[in-house]
Amino acid sequence: MNIPHLNAAVAHRRLGMLWPLRARNRTPDTLPDATRADELYGPYYGVNPPQWLSTVNSIDADSRERLLRQEREREEELRSIRALLNAGVFINRLPIELLAEIFMQLRDESWDNPRWFNVLRVCRHWFYVAATAPRLWQRLLVKDSTNLLRTGLSRSKHVPVDVEIAPRGMYTLFPDVLSIITPHAERLRLLKLGNIPASHMAQLITFINMSSMPALQYFQAHLPVATSEGIVLREAQFPRLRKVLVSNLNVVAQQSLVSRIVTLDLGVHGAPSQQSAMSIDAFLTMINSLESIEELSLSSLFIKGASSAYAPDPTKRVHLRHLRKIQLTLDAVIVRRVLDAVVIPSTAEVQITALHEDPLAVPSISGLLPADRGCLPILPELVTARVLSCGDGVTLLGYPNVRPPLAAGPSNLSLYAERADAEWGHNMHAGGLSEPLEVLRGSPKLELLDVESVTTLIAGVDWPSILSCFPRLREITIAECGEEVDLPPPELLFDALDPTKAHVPAEDGGNSNTDPKMLCPLLQRLRLVGCWKKTDALVANAIAFLQNRRAKLGQGADSDSEKPVLEELCVSVLADIDEDAYLQAKTQFEEALKPYVAQVVYEAA
Numbered sequence: 001m002n003i004p005h006l007n008a009a010v011a012h013r014r015l016g017m018l019w020p021l022r023a024r025n026r027t028p029d030t031l032p033d034a035t036r037a038d039e040l041y042g043p044y045y046g047v048n049p050p051q052w053l054s055t056v057n058s059i060d061a062d063s064r065e066r067l068l069r070q071e072r073e074r075e076e077e078l079r080s081i082r083a084l085l086n087a088g089v090f091i092n093r094l095p096i097e098l099l100a101e102i103f104m105q106l107r108d109e110s111w112d113n114p115r116w117f118n119v120l121r122v123c124r125h126w127f128y129v130a131a132t133a134p135r136l137w138q139r140l141l142v143k144d145s146t147n148l149l150r151t152g153l154s155r156s157k158h159v160p161v162d163v164e165i166a167p168r169g170m171y172t173l174f175p176d177v178l179s180i181i182t183p184h185a186e187r188l189r190l191l192k193l194g195n196i197p198a199s200h201m202a203q204l205i206t207f208i209n210m211s212s213m214p215a216l217q218y219f220q221a222h223l224p225v226a227t228s229e230g231i232v233l234r235e236a237q238f239p240r241l242r243k244v245l246v247s248n249l250n251v252v253a254q255q256s257l258v259s260r261i262v263t264l265d266l267g268v269h270g271a272p273s274q275q276s277a278m279s280i281d282a283f284l285t286m287i288n289s290l291e292s293i294e295e296l297s298l299s300s301l302f303i304k305g306a307s308s309a310y311a312p313d314p315t316k317r318v319h320l321r322h323l324r325k326i327q328l329t330l331d332a333v334i335v336r337r338v339l340d341a342v343v344i345p346s347t348a349e350v351q352i353t354a355l356h357e358d359p360l361a362v363p364s365i366s367g368l369l370p371a372d373r374g375c376l377p378i379l380p381e382l383v384t385a386r387v388l389s390c391g392d393g394v395t396l397l398g399y400p401n402v403r404p405p406l407a408a409g410p411s412n413l414s415l416y417a418e419r420a421d422a423e424w425g426h427n428m429h430a431g432g433l434s435e436p437l438e439v440l441r442g443s444p445k446l447e448l449l450d451v452e453s454v455t456t457l458i459a460g461v462d463w464p465s466i467l468s469c470f471p472r473l474r475e476i477t478i479a480e481c482g483e484e485v486d487l488p489p490p491e492l493l494f495d496a497l498d499p500t501k502a503h504v505p506a507e508d509g510g511n512s513n514t515d516p517k518m519l520c521p522l523l524q525r526l527r528l529v530g531c532w533k534k535t536d537a538l539v540a541n542a543i544a545f546l547q548n549r550r551a552k553l554g555q556g557a558d559s560d561s562e563k564p565v566l567e568e569l570c571v572s573v574l575a576d577i578d579e580d581a582y583l584q585a586k587t588q589f590e591e592a593l594k595p596y597v598a599q600v601v602y603e604a605a
Helices: 008-014 061-087 096-109 114-121 124-131 147-155 167-187 198-210 280-288 332-341 431-442 455-459 463-467 491-497 538-553 579-593
Strands: 139-142 161-165 188-193 218-222 230-233 243-247 250-253 263-267 295-299 325-331 349-356 384-389 393-399 413-419 448-453 475-480 525-532 566-573 597-604
Touching (some): 139 147, 147 161, 147 167, 167 198, 325 332, 332 349, 384 431, 431 455, 455 475, 538 566, 538 579
Parallel strands (some): 188 218, 243 263, 475 525, 566 597
Antiparallel strands (some): 384 393, 393 413
């Protein structure tokens, strides 16, 4: 919404200035008479006075006072006339309530920017409408002074208010802010406090613990460093509190209040304080009480007694039925305790990062999950999965829909097991890739599988056993990263998918020596990217693999034996030093596989 401003020309005219705004070159015909001042006489100098002043050429003190009084009266008349003219402007004929609503839209677009205050300066009507609309003063941001806070609290009258203190105002204005808002504590609907100095901590605790805030729905506070001091949230004081976002501050809340919270964000930035730590029993009691929770975020909390022995009881898990998003960045032991205690809806967005303090501990996705996987009903619903194990941890991403490889956007399921020692990638045991793939055994609907890892881990996976769990799999992408020694050959996957070579346990529980079965019968795309080892028999092995799949797929009477076995086969191998040799191998590979694959890609890493 544009706020009208007086331009320079109008300002000059209103001030009665006679000189031009900018110099212009004139012709002799348009140049003013240079001697025109000779014809001007005081005291009016060319101004035509009204009749009653036409004979007055000088004034005494009494006359001057009388003229000043008349001037004020005329100015009042002019202001009244202008007010009437202003009232006839179309926008000012709108109902006051509607004009106030327009102002609120302007405020909501830039409520943290003082531009919307310009509506107060346009005219008297706009000033009146804005200054007497309590809802327009519900959002109060404190930056460099408390002027807006004082004015807003007065003009908002008795409506609930949102108060936010910007970080730069915390150090100098915090005590004043508390003293100003204390008489209005019963009207606070939102209170956001950022970077509270340690020197003001005692004042904050006193304010929170001693004030009754029946309208408060949203509370946020951040301390620069963790403290052993804390606040107590009682339902009698905060009956409508629904959102709590606190970092580096110990919070104790009544169970009845916790059960009504819809957003909870607790975190510690920096070294956690053992003095402010919550016991594991109190922590799990809080988790089990989150009946209404919609968004839950817990970060770097120190929980006393989390590693003590316990016997999980799946029948006592609490279903977080309203949960839409959960973010956990906690020690792996605490993550496991949380997942043993709750059931996360399959529709929720899950982001879990498990921290391992022991440098010798192997990051484990499966170690985070209960044996029955009952905490994550989304696992059986996954259609796309990505497993990454070639850095400082192991990541499993899952989606309940088809997502192309490397597609951007958040995943519905993100499990990340981080190792304290980042120098582990090439020496880690093969379980670093096998164990997240084992987690996916409970995802029979999987259609797309994307794996990225180092040579050692890829070669250590029992691919036939893993792939036998995904009868609907249509796309496989395996990317080798980080190593150029002991590279795995593409035949590692060819053999796993070859129905004449892939021996897996029978579905009825028989031994592993039963007849080979067809793995991934719906497979259409196989991509082996990164850096794979080129073997002398690569072409022959690829053809044999494809011929065997075609023969197995063509057993039906109505099958088309000439139909491509795969829509796409991409193989990326370690490049030959000789470019001509590489181009010859590329042509040979792609031409030989054309009868079996619609799109063949042979490329150099």
